[in-house]
Amino acid sequence: xxxxxxxxxxxxxxxxxxxxxxxxxxEDGKISSVMSCDDNNGTGRKHDVIWDEEIDACGNLIxxxxxxxxxxxxxxxxxxxxxxxxxxxxxxxxxxxxxxxxTEEDIYWLTKLAIMEYLTSGITSSxxxxxxxxxxxxxxxxxxxxxxxxxxxxxxxxxxxxxENDYLKYNKDKDSLISYQMGFHAEYTTSRELMESLAETAxxxxxPVCVHCSETKKEVEECRERSGMSPVxxxxxxxxxxxxxxxxxxxxxxxxxxxxxxxxxIYVVTNPASNLKLASGIAxxxxxxxxxxxxxxxxxxxxxxxxxxxxxxxxxxxxxxxVMCDDPEAVPARDVLKMAVTNGxxxxxLTDCDAIAPGKRADLIMIDLSQPNMQPLHxxxxxxxxSASKQNVKMTMIGGRILYQDGEFRIGETKExxxxxxxxxxxxILGK
Amino acid sequence: xxxxxxxxxxxxxxxxxxxxxxxxxxEDGKISSVMSCDDNNGTGRKHDVIWDEEIDACGNLIxxxxxxxxxxxxxxxxxxxxxxxxxxxxxxxxxxxxxxxxTEEDIYWLTKLAIMEYLTSGITSSxxxxxxxxxxxxxxxxxxxxxxxxxxxxxxxxxxxxxENDYLKYNKDKDSLISYQMGFHAEYTTSRELMESLAETAxxxxxPVCVHCSETKKEVEECRERSGMSPVxxxxxxxxxxxxxxxxxxxxxxxxxxxxxxxxxIYVVTNPASNLKLASGIAxxxxxxxxxxxxxxxxxxxxxxxxxxxxxxxxxxxxxxxVMCDDPEAVPARDVLKMAVTNGxxxxxLTDCDAIAPGKRADLIMIDLSQPNMQPLHxxxxxxxxSASKQNVKMTMIGGRILYQDGEFRIGETKExxxxxxxxxxxxILGK
Numbered sequence: 001x002x003x004x005x006x007x008x009x010x011x012x013x014x015x016x017x018x019x020x021x022x023x024x025x026x027e028d029g030k031i032s033s034v035m036s037c038d039d040n041n042g043t044g045r046k047h048d049v050i051w052d053e054e055i056d057a058c059g060n061l062i063x064x065x066x067x068x069x070x071x072x073x074x075x076x077x078x079x080x081x082x083x084x085x086x087x088x089x090x091x092x093x094x095x096x097x098x099x100x101x102x103t104e105e106d107i108y109w110l111t112k113l114a115i116m117e118y119l120t121s122g123i124t125s126s127x128x129x130x131x132x133x134x135x136x137x138x139x140x141x142x143x144x145x146x147x148x149x150x151x152x153x154x155x156x157x158x159x160x161x162x163x164e165n166d167y168l169k170y171n172k173d174k175d176s177l178i179s180y181q182m183g184f185h186a187e188y189t190t191s192r193e194l195m196e197s198l199a200e201t202a203x204x205x206x207x208p209v210c211v212h213c214s215e216t217k218k219e220v221e222e223c224r225e226r227s228g229m230s231p232v233x234x235x236x237x238x239x240x241x242x243x244x245x246x247x248x249x250x251x252x253x254x255x256x257x258x259x260x261x262x263x264x265x266i267y268v269v270t271n272p273a274s275n276l277k278l279a280s281g282i283a284x285x286x287x288x289x290x291x292x293x294x295x296x297x298x299x300x301x302x303x304x305x306x307x308x309x310x311x312x313x314x315x316x317x318x319x320x321x322x323v324m325c326d327d328p329e330a331v332p333a334r335d336v337l338k339m340a341v342t343n344g345x346x347x348x349x350l351t352d353c354d355a356i357a358p359g360k361r362a363d364l365i366m367i368d369l370s371q372p373n374m375q376p377l378h379x380x381x382x383x384x385x386x387s388a389s390k391q392n393v394k395m396t397m398i399g400g401r402i403l404y405q406d407g408e409f410r411i412g413e414t415k416e417x418x419x420x421x422x423x424x425x426x427x428x429i430l431g432k
Numbered sequence: 433x434x435x436x437x438x439x440x441x442x443x444x445x446x447x448x449x450x451x452x453x454x455x456x457x458x459e460d461g462k463i464s465s466v467m468s469c470d471d472n473n474g475t476g477r478k479h480d481v482i483w484d485e486e487i488d489a490c491g492n493l494i495x496x497x498x499x500x501x502x503x504x505x506x507x508x509x510x511x512x513x514x515x516x517x518x519x520x521x522x523x524x525x526x527x528x529x530x531x532x533x534x535t536e537e538d539i540y541w542l543t544k545l546a547i548m549e550y551l552t553s554g555i556t557s558s559x560x561x562x563x564x565x566x567x568x569x570x571x572x573x574x575x576x577x578x579x580x581x582x583x584x585x586x587x588x589x590x591x592x593x594x595x596e597n598d599y600l601k602y603n604k605d606k607d608s609l610i611s612y613q614m615g616f617h618a619e620y621t622t623s624r625e626l627m628e629s630l631a632e633t634a635x636x637x638x639x640p641v642c643v644h645c646s647e648t649k650k651e652v653e654e655c656r657e658r659s660g661m662s663p664v665x666x667x668x669x670x671x672x673x674x675x676x677x678x679x680x681x682x683x684x685x686x687x688x689x690x691x692x693x694x695x696x697x698i699y700v701v702t703n704p705a706s707n708l709k710l711a712s713g714i715a716x717x718x719x720x721x722x723x724x725x726x727x728x729x730x731x732x733x734x735x736x737x738x739x740x741x742x743x744x745x746x747x748x749x750x751x752x753x754x755v756m757c758d759d760p761e762a763v764p765a766r767d768v769l770k771m772a773v774t775n776g777x778x779x780x781x782l783t784d785c786d787a788i789a790p791g792k793r794a795d796l797i798m799i800d801l802s803q804p805n806m807q808p809l810h811x812x813x814x815x816x817x818x819s820a821s822k823q824n825v826k827m828t829m830i831g832g833r834i835l836y837q838d839g840e841f842r843i844g845e846t847k848e849x850x851x852x853x854x855x856x857x858x859x860x861i862l863g864k
Contacts (some may be wrong), residue, residue, distance in 0.1 A: 076807070076808070077808060079807075079808065079810065079815065079819065080810045080811040080812075080814035080815050080818065080819070081810050081811070083764075083765065083811075083814050083818060084760065084761050084762075084764040084765065085760055085761065086760055086761065087760060090760070113804055113807060114804075116804035117804040117805050120803065120804060120805070120823060273747070273751065275755065276751030276752065276754055276755045277750075277751055277754060277760065277818070278754075278760055279754045279755050279757075279758050279759055279760040279762075280755070281755065282755060302819075305818070305819075306814070306815070306818040306819045307805045307818065307819035307820075307821070308805070309805070309819075309821060311821070312744065312747065312821070315705070315744065318516075318709075319705065319708030319709055320708065322708055322709060322710075322711045323707065323708045323711050323712070323713065323714060325711075326711050327711055328516065328517055328518055328519060328522070328709065328710055328711040329516050329517065329518065330516075330711075332515070332516040333515065333516065370847065370851070371552065372545055372546075372548035372549040372552060372847070372850075372851075373549050373552070373739045373740070373741070373822070375508070375511075375545060375851045375854055375855065376508070376509060376511065376851070376854045376855040376857075376858040376859075377855060378511065378512045378513050378858055378862065379512040379513070379515075380512075382512035382515050382738070383511065383512050383738075386512065386515060386709070386737070386738040386739065387511065387512070387734075387737075387738045387739035387741075388739075389739070389741060389743070389744070389821045389822045389823065390805070390821045390822070390823040391552060391821065391822040391823045415802065415804070418804075419802070419804075419807045419808070422807055422808045423807065423808040423809060425808075426808040426810055427808075430810065
């Protein structure tokens with residue numbers, strides 16, 4: 001399969017690269033060539049190639065897709081079910097009992113609904129933590145969506161051996177759309193023994209460990225009561241971060257936490273919309289950046305957000321830092337784009353999905369510049385961070401395959417089928 | 433002109449009304465009839481009527497359009513020109529010198545660009561404060577957009593007599609798309625004498641007075657130094673709010689300010705995205721609501737936001753209160769919709785644009801429920817506030833006329849013409 005995208009503005013997301021006009025050529029799901037207009041006189045160099053698909057970008061922007069570095073895709077069935085509620089009540093009275101009812105087939109359909117929304121927001125891969133992950137994997141593969149599964153063991157289910165098995169199973173085929181990172185749910189749901197045994201497993205494979213961490217004040221205080229340490233320090237003392245890691249949320253940190261995170265090369269994934277909606281707090285993103293700690297961005301699950309929209313998250317990442325630090329210069333637009341693309345890819349282990357360059361996977365999006373919110377075209381990068389919305393996503397391509405274009409999905413099932421199943425599941429579990 | 437919208441879900445925004453399935457009939461720009469499915473058996477009652485236009489809503493939601501209760505439309509040319517900067521530098525080094533270059537024709541084109549974006553966000557009227565308002569009025573009338581002009585006099589231009597002249601001129605024709613509210617720029621840009629003479633003018637017409645107020649801490653502190661009072665108390669002492677008023681921003685208030693606002697029936701317009709981006713602060717919206725003070729929502733101008741998107745503002749209004757007050761129950765979704773529609777209409781003097789009911793103006797929008805971010809259809813109102821984006825605006829109708837539908841504009845000029853002019857103006861004034 002050979003595809004050429006011409007007449008494009010291109011933002012490669014390589015360090016320091018500016019937007020230029022040119023053409024991208026794709027062969028078998030990978031980028032084979034990137035040319036500026038000067039290189040190809042606007043027509044494409046490989047004139048002997050017979051293209052399977054030629055896409056006129058009409059001057060719109062092509063950039064790498066966004067990486068949603070923390071989510072729980074199957075929770076789509078809980079959207080708008082239990083909002084405007086206190087966290088404990090929300091989790092224990094509403095979310096947990098509803099989740100207990102989910103079947104394998106439910107996971108499959110609910111993941112498909114989430115993937116549809118990812119595509120509308122220019123998200124080409126997600127870092128998903130949920131149970132029954134083989135069904136998440138099946139839905140993703142069938143759709144053509146790149147999904148990184150995250151270990152989620154805790155005292156209510158799963159062993160370090162399960163994590164190792166999944167790690168070996170899902171990372172076997174380097175060309176698969178599915179991959180896996182070791183992880184567990186959270187310090188407050190996991191015994192010391194289970195964490196220690198996971199640390200040993202991670203050692204054997206020199207693998208980073210991913211986990212929810214310091215999302216709420218209560219979580220941090222209770223960990224201090226139990227262990228005398230912050231969650232970061234306590235987990236570090238168990239050896240969990242010897243090969244790096246990824247911390248989801250990372251809202252409430254102290255100075256020694258910052259040191260540990262920096263020293264181990266740990267990524268932090270910020271989820272600002274969810275943190276607002278559940279009143280968890282505002283993560284110290286500006287501080288992380290000042291310390292050189294890489295931050296990625298996630299939507300969190302649709303039960304707490306409620307939408308899966310990288311544009312809203314990007315504006316929040318910078319807007320909240322500006323107001324919290326009383327500093328309108330905090331976290332400028334280019335840093336935000338780097339978090340949403342480059343850092344996300346690296347946190348998720350997708351080192352070949354982080355830029356537009358020969359050899360990288362063709363996980364690309366087209367941003368519609370002919371919408372009024374993108375005009376005038378003074379500074380396109382700032383337009384994306386401060387002004388863009390789902391309306392601006394004209395195309396989402398994963399591994400060279402177009403899954404979403406001009407509002408239409410190319411994902412196998414019809415959207416009506418997926419909606420019908422999602423509504424049926426929500427109705428069955430949540431009742432009237 | 434007779435139009436019928438059938439097969440719709442309808443949210444009238446009348447007090448306590450639930451969403452129902454039915455039909456809306458429109459004659460000469462006003463709603464003539466609203467029927468539930470039971471009333472008309474799904475076919476429409478007036479079978480003898482010959483309809484000029486029949487719209488199948490396909491089960492999508494029809495609701496009153498959003499009211500953007502504070503903006504500066506012609507500032508579109510400054511989008512992404514000067515972001516990530518400190519307020520003073522931004523205003524004095526970038527914004528003011530650029531604005532000084534604007535011609536009348538510039539205002540006309542730049543307003544048209546803003547109107548296009550309002551339409552994509554389901555905004556059917558805006559409360560606009562800017563200079564050369566006859567050009568804003570011309571652009572709005574030609575487009576078919578309902579614009580409420582706001583007085584903006586200050587020490588750099590304009591007299592109370594100008595305000596009175598505009599008030600009489602623009603409010604003469606009750607069926608015009610254009611109307612006018614008395615106002616001035618801000619306490620810190622306006623002499624005591626000018627404010628006193630505006631207060632007398634407002635008295636003569638028993639008119640409310642609208643003004644930027646307590647947007648930044650610095651503004652409040654400097655007013656206290658000059659007058660010994662907060663901006664609210666000082667302006668009240670000059671008699672400006674004897675007939676009510678509208679305060680734009682209202683971020684930094686003390687207890688006696690709340691009393692004054694409540695006692696005079698003053699509206700507060702909150703602009704959360706702008707307040708984040710300029711690091712101005714977070715308005716005490718939850719407190720306003722607890723005190724029974726009506727709050728409306730505005731985007732502010734595109735220089736400080738940078739987009740004109742009521743969905744982003746709606747999420748921010750509730751999300752920021754939840755995190756600031758450590759209360760996930762703060763400002764529930766229905767309250768947010770009331771701010772964005774009902775309170776906005778009332779603050780702007782558009783009492784016949786606040787709901788779907790016979791006799792009200794047909795300023796309506798269609799929300800596309802067949803997008804993944806609206807599924808499942810568990811709670812549509814929450815879906816709109818927590819999950820919707822511009823992508824969900826399927827149609828925007830003003831005074832019974834469709835101005836935007838399925839991504840296409842019906843506003844006279846082509847979008848290419850408007851973009852070309854906006855880019856030409858930005859290029860001329862801002863240079864390379």
